Amino acid sequence: MDTVGSRRRLRGRAAVLAVVAVVALLASACGAGGRPSGEEGGAQPGLTPQSVKVGAHFPLTGVASPGYSDIPTGTKAYFDYVNAHGGVHGRQIEYVFRDDAYNPTQTSQVVNELVLQDQVFAMLGGLGTPTHSAVLDYLNSEGVPDLFVSSGSLLWDQPERNPQTFGWQPDYEIEAKIIGKYVAENFPQAKVGLFLQDDDLGRDAEIGGRRFLDRQIVAAERYTPGNTDVAPQIAALQAAGADFVIGFNVPSYTALSQLQSLRLNYDPQWAYSNIGSDPALVGSLLARFSEGAVTDAGLLDGVITTEYLPSVEAAGDPWTQLFTRVWQEHGTDAELTNFRIYGMAEAYAFVQALQAAGPDPTREGLVAAVEQSGAQMEGPWLAPYRYSEQSHAGISGVKISRIVGAGTEDLTPVQVTDNGDAPITPHPGPASTPPANGIPVPPTG
Amino acid sequence: MQQFLNVTLTGLSQGAIYAAFALALVLIWRSTRIVNFAQGSMGMFTTYLALIVIEGTGSYWLGLVVALGAGLLLGAAIERLIIRRVEGGPELSAIIVTLGLFVAIQALAAILFGATFRSFPAPFDLRGMMVGGVNVALTPFSVFVIGSVVLVMAALVALFRFTDVGLRMRAAAFDQEVSRLLGVPVGPLLTLGWALAAVVGSLAGLLIAGGSLVYPAYMDPIIVYGFVAAVLGGLDSPGGAVVGGLAMGLALSYVSGYVGSELVAMAALAILVAVLLVRPHGLFARTAARRV
Secondary structure (H helix, E strand, O other), X not given: OHHHXXXXXXXXXXXXXXXXXXXXXXXXXXXXXXXXXXXXXXXXOOEOOOEEEEEEEXXXXXXXXXXXXXXXXXXXXXHXXXXXXXXXXXXXXXXXXXXXXXXXXXXXXXXXXXXXXOOOOEEEOOEOHHHHHHHHHHHHHHOOOEEEEEOOOHHHOOOOOOOOEEEOOOOHHHHHHHHHHHHHHHOOOOOEEEEEEOOHHHHHHXXXXXHHHOOOEXXXXXXXXXXXXXXXXXXXXXXXXXXXXXXXXXXXXXXXXXXXXXXXXXXXXXXXXXHHOOHHHHHHHHHHHHHOOOOOOOOOOOOEEEEOOXXXXXXXXXXXXXXXXXXXXXXXXXXXXXXXXXXXXXXXXXXXXXHXXXXXXXXXXXXXXXXXXXXXXXXXXXXXEOOOOOOXXXXXXEEEEEEEOOEEEEOOOOEEOOOOOOOOEEOOXXXXXXXXXXXXXXXXX | OHHHHHHHHHHHHHHHHHHHHHHHHHHHHHHHOOOOOOHHXXXXXXXXXXXXXXXXXXXXXXXXXXXXXXXXXXXXXXXXXXXXXXXOOOHHHHHHHHHHHHHHHHHHHHHHHXXXXXXXXXXXXXXXXXXXXXXXXXXXXXXXXXXXXXHHHHHHHHHHHHOHHHHHHHHHHHOHHHHHHOOOOHHHHHHHHHHHHHHHHHHHHHHHHOOEEEOOOOOHHHHHHHHHHHHHHOOOOHHHHXXXXXXXXXXXXXXXXXXXXXXXXXXXXXXXXXXXXXXXXXXXXOOOOOOO
């Protein structure tokens, strides 16, 4: 029995080795064939006189896909719109996005394909902290511009170490600072509980939040992404007597935490960070329960959140009107969502960066253009970027708002700040308006 | 105290689901001596079918009936068409086949139903009940969960103890050759065993989905915890599976509530190893028959 078993095991191991060897051979063969021959003669990978190729990785399937899989469709629609209007410096933007299922192993694989096989000129908006971390070193060592990562982690703002990588949305630390200050000023008596995703998201947010709320925080509970049972965390928040809970979590955990609170008859004032609070998405996850026995369809009504882009519900906003038009002309049959607006806003910023890089862009030139003119770029974002040679941090602020039905109402004007102990100040100046044709105006000179 | 009560009640209703799942494993083990790793995927698949029916008709109960019916057919079909071909061969092949089915069904579900989160309705209120001003973390839905598991267990015990079919099923499982000689139709009974187990597995899938989110891999933790629960109870005893399930539910809920939710999977492993070391045949196994 034993010898048979071990022989079988040996045979099994040999088979595994053989498979590994074959895969390795295939991979190296592909690599050799697809290596960019770009450097010679100043030719840039992914760039021709007629086109420029841009790549991205998104979770199109799996745990993180609800909502997030909409983002690249928005980006694509805006690029198609720009292409229909002549492209950037006469070049059509070719946008290639691949599915990584929010799995870092798969991210490495698809980014490899994007860089070696598709030969993209630059990456745009790769989504997720764990996922994008896996390709950070690779993209920087290959010299691929890695613009506007779709995640609020602080990892993207390390210009010394990762000169190619730029953040985009307000990072979790400054968002938590602004929420923290708001709560400390408006709910000074509240006992605050934190509901945190147990990774960078929760860690950065806790640092920011504690700057203003340290005295008021009675509990900080963490959940492990992937484990959908949040009963113990919510029970602990309730046991600690928290009457104001701030969640830094992804949308599905907003739904899970709300359901669990129902179960426990726990009814604190909730606040969720921007990424976890999309009313349409969380609403669609929770809506079905109203057919069962959770009678209150507007489970998120009254929840406090933040915004840094125009909402799809703000029909009067000129940017929302522009994006609605773009989506009607170049989108799919599905509805325009906040996630698609997010994708379009990233595309808008990318078009500006590409314009700033001049008629003969290089990879280095694109990075330099964002560093030099990024802070002046105007667009749908409510607060300016913090880009410079010293900083690769994205949008500098948010406004606090309250969810009402499917939309939101403002609680504060836009406030801006920076990491660490930088003060929080109101953002001066009126909101920007889009140019008439919906395409960014190239910088002069 | 309030937290202890909450953690305990949450553990009990989770435990009831682990128990149902363990019951399904025990049923198949009793009838064919196979640990069916595909049980979770099968339950997930029928739960998606229920979701489609519920979305189409708006009736939870119709969805429930469809899921259980589909489970019955799926279990029978898998036994008759796939497992039958590897039965009687090396024990390991059947188990590997169920592992293969586990992956294949999950992939199929992702293709057919999509891989995103979807909410699954519950037929009863999801709000905790208030008893004399104190909130208890027991919802009408979890009462329904516990009630259905108890009912199913009672029905199975009755089937095996008091009916002819049950006796024959036990005989067929115990010794196929002798049973055949005695005129027991072994083949159909094995199919029936799988079909019944798949019904119970489908029920577990439905119960865990109710009032929560489903996606193709949502049964994965249940497979692990249900398996530990079944081993805890001795793999051979329906009563043991239920006790094992409840014990797992409580233990994991306490670990999660008082130690840390990241340690839940580790705790399950620790329990499994401890049980295998101390009582390799489980807490409730009567005999050490059929050692292989």
